[in-house]
Amino acid sequence: QGSGLGLSICKLTINKMGGDIWIDPDYTKGSRFCFSHPLNLKIPPEKKHHFI
Structure with a gap:
C-alpha cells in the first residue's frame, strides 16, 4: 500500500x-488510466527516414 499520491503526481x-x-x-479488469500530451518533434532531415 502506498500513500495515494501517485495519481495526483501523475495528474500534476x-x-x-x-x-x-x-x-x-x-x-472492467481493474483500473486503466489513459493520458494524452502534445507532441512536437523537430526531426533533422537526415533522420526522418527512421520515423516514417
Whole structure:
C-alpha cells in the first residue's frame, strides 16, 4: 500500500506538459488510466527516414 499520491503526481505532471489523464470507463479488469500530451518533434532531415 502506498500513500495515494501517485495519481495526483501523475495528474500534476501531465497537466504541466499540456495533457490530460482519465480513467477508462469501459475497462472492467481493474483500473486503466489513459493520458494524452502534445507532441512536437523537430526531426533533422537526415533522420526522418527512421520515423516514417
